[in-house]
Structures are given as structure tokens and as C-alpha cells.
Amino acid sequence: MLNGVSASKVFLPADKDHLIQTVFEHLCKHFSHIFEQEWQQRFDDGLVYDATGKTLRIDSPYQPNTHIFYYRFLAQETHVPFQHQILFENEHLLIVDKPHFLTMSPTGQYVQETLLVRLKKQTGIEELSPIHRLDRETAGIVLFSKKAEVRHAYQALFAKRQVQKTYHAIAAYNPELYFPQTLNLCIEKGQPFYTMQINPCGEPNSETLIECLEHNKTWAKYQLKPHTGKQHQLRVHLNYLGIPIQNDPFYPTVQRKKQDDFSAPLQLLAKRIEFTDPLNHQNIGIESAFDLSLSYQSNDK
Template identity: 65%
Template sequence: MNASSFIPPMVRGVSASRLYLPTIKPAPISVFEYLCMQFSHITQQEWQQRFNDAQIYSETGEILTLHSPYIAHTQIFYYRFLEHEPHVPFKHHILFENDDLLVVDKPHFLTMSPTGQYVQETLLVRLKNETGNELLTPIHRLDRETAGVVMFSKQAESRSLYQQLFAERKVQKTYFAIAPFCAELKFPLEMKVRMEKGNPFYTMKIVDGEPNSQTQIELTEHNDAWAIYKLDPHTGKQHQLRLHLSSLGIPIKNDPFYPSLNHKDKDDFSAPLQLLAKHLVFTDPVTKQKMHFSSRHELTL
């Protein structure tokens, strides 16, 4: 077996991560020592357990031990697991499935893919555990705080065809949001602004310059305090809808980022962001059929 042909097995819905071992002086004695140095936020006891559970592989498929030597310019495989992970008490629903696609209704508070403090409690790992399909890959993404329709590719052969749909803006996405009612604003209106990374790094900001984000906004219903807005984004910038509405003076209800940061405890699920990816419409590049998917979730005043 050569290095390029070995693929570690999926474990508890988690695919192995690949790590290149660079030249270091003085060189670590063992792979174990290097991992403890490289990932200081993970305890030595956790790494010891992963080695004891035979979850660290060489690039040729050899199961590494605590004493396996560090060999520069090789690769190893390891798995991302967390000793303590907040449980997200909301369920996803599979809306549609064929040979190429899995379309899912994502709940609020569920992160798309492993990151930070979430691995098992992510939509991708839940789906891999549920389906046994290690090839599942998100074709597009929703924020952790956003609920609604999201698509996954089931196989590598057709994946690029669906990714191209989004790259070429051939997917019609419709969102709904609850935000303050403002009688001074006249709808429908179109937001076209330039967005760049903000501070902190996980936020976005509006800056001067050529617009790179565009959203059509309509008012659908309102009372004296709140309104439901229909949002048709023509671009797909991170936090685009949240920042566009906030910049109009009507930030989405329960938004912890815009217009100002208001971090909540990781196990506080009391006030979901009132943003819903309601509809997804496109022509399937494989079957040539018109596809229309809608979330079961509803936003109500």
C-alpha cells in the first residue's frame, strides 16, 4: 500500500484529518510529542487515549503508537474528537435524497461542519453517522444560528456540477427574517454594498468601494414593532443578510453579532436568530429537472 492510496476509516462520523510533519530543529522524538506541541489546547491524556485507541495512522496505513518516531516530510492521519462537547437539542430533517444529493432542513444552533468546540454536534457528522456515507460534503453553508434548507453532495463524481451552480449564481435562494418594523423605509429595496472581514475576525463590515454583495428585500407583513422580510440574495457573502439588515437600522431579531456583539453561553438556546433559509430552487445539472425545496420551519410574528 502506498501513501497516496491509504484512506483511514471513518470513526463515529468523523473522517480523518491529514497532517504534514515538517522539519523542526530540534526535532521531536515522537509523533506523540509533536502532536502535544502542535495542539496545546488538547491535553496529553487525550492524545494518549487516541494512540491507545489506535486512531493515529501513518501515511501508509500503519497504526502509530506513543513511541512511533517523528519522521519529517511524511504525513499522518488523526481524528478530531472533543472530550466535552455541548449537546444541541434540536433535530435535522432529511427533505430529499437521490444518488447525488441529500437535502436537509437544518435547525437553529447546529453548526454545519466540525469546528472549534463542535464535532459530533454538527450537521455533517450527524448525517455521516446516520447515513454511513463518508463522502458527504456540504455544497453550500448556513451559519450556526440560521435554520433552513441546505444541500449535501453524496459522491465526488457529480459534486463539482452542483458547486458550479452556486458559483455561477444559478440557485435561487429565498430567506425570511424577523426584524424591527421601520415605517420610514420603503420596500422593496435593493442593498448593494462592499463587505470585508471585520474585527473580531468572525464578523463582517461594510466598507467603501465597489459593491460585492447584493440583496433584494421585501416587506411581507408587520405589526407596530416587528416585521417579516423576504430576502433574495444575489451573492453569498458571509453574514450578508444579517449585515445588510443591520446596516438599514433593522437588525435581525436575536442576532448576537450585529449591530453589536452579545455572546451567549454555549448551552443557551433560548433566543434563536430569526433568520430562515426557506426556499432553494434550481435546475438539477444531472437530471435536468427543476428542483424546489422548502424548509418545514416557519417564522411568525
């Protein structure tokens, strides 16, 4: 682990035609979406190694049927000016409060500015891994396993729906809607590909209990208890009711925002999580220190 980032592992397959002479050539060909100059910089910075830990150079020969390792860093990365907080820790588990705008794990244009890398740097635990995920836009409670061998035990809780998750959201108030109500809908991939949509003719595959906690005749604070875990489920369900979550960049329409625009956080919070620890049988109930307020005024209002 280097500065909170774990090494990525790449297998070098047999090259029957002997067309590849160096590791550098293979990486440029295999990861064609990454500029050649970026690979060259990684070699120059000593971020590529063989299986013995030896630093590889740009002219290091290609050795088929071996593994090499490299570290991924970005030359420029937008800083996310919000902090996480560890709320609970035991031998196997971390429960963390994630702020808005912080991506869970390295992907695309974020490496250092991700919750996983920040936590690895803070704790020094290289095997740290998220058990479930929150969208970049969503704040609140998320679980991490500290050891690879126990990860499956916690993931099984989610697969068996033995985790009670409670969310809060700020969305428009509609006096014609009555709560509490439970939505059972069919959610499927939409367009653009990173959004979801309702198929009114499909078999229901998502379920959410929705309650209205309070309102000021314009906005309302809703409590959401999902029984399933479809992508964007809560955002899609409230949008279906005609009350999309305040500042949602995807629903009802996709809005393009700059990566460094932190002015209007999505008003969705994973407020509480409850479960029985499968390893020590402890009943755990943790609540986020973050909160959503009806007094919040959006720049997009």
C-alpha cells in the same frame, strides 16, 4: 469513518536535524494549540494510525515522508437539542433542513454536534460534503454532495449565481421604510474579526432584494433574496436599514452568550432553494419545513 467522523491526514516531513523521535512528539509540536494530554489520550484510545491502518502508540517512531491519520473527538461537547431533516435525496445530492444552533462541520468546540457528522452517522456516506454553508445561528435549507467527484458541479452553480435562495427573517417594523427595495452595498471585514461591516465608500459587492411579507406594527416578516453570497450579508443589510434581525448576537453589537443557551434563536431562515441540477437537468425547488412567526416572543425583547 469512525462514529461519523472522518480521519484527518497529516504528512510527516523530513527532519534534517533528527530532533523528532516519535509521532507523538511531532503532533504535539505541529499542533501546539492542542494540549499534550489530549494527544496522549488519542494514542491511548487507539485513534492514531499509520498509512497501512496500523494503530500507533505514544512511542511509535517518527517515519519521515509518510502520512499518519487521526480521529478528532472532544471529551466534553455541548449537546444541541434540535434535529435536522433530509428533505430530498438523489444519486448525487442531499438537501437538508438544518436547525438553529447546529454548526455545519467540525470546528473548534464542536465535532459530534455538527450537521455533517450527524448526517455521516445517519447515512454512512463518508464522502458527504457541504456544497455551501449556513451560519450556526441560521436555520433552513442546505445542500450536500454525496460523491467527491460531483461536488464541483454543484459548487459551480453557486459561483455562477445560478441558485435562487429565498430567506425569511423577523426584524423590527419601521413604517418609514418602503419595500420592496434592493440594497447594493460594499461589505468588508469588521471588528471583531468574525463580524462584517459596511464600507460606504467602497464598490458595492453585495446585493439583496428585500420585501415585507407581513407586520404587526412592531415586528415584520421579511423575504430576502440575495444575489450575492457575502458572509453575514442578510444580517448586515437589515442592520444597515436600522432593523437588525431579532436575536442577532452580532449586529448591531456583539453579545456574549453561553454555548448551551438556546433560548433565543436568530430569526433567520433559509426558506427555499431553486436550481437546475447540472447532472440530470432536473428542476429542483425545495422549501424548508421550518417557519418563522410574528407571534414569537424573544426573551431579549
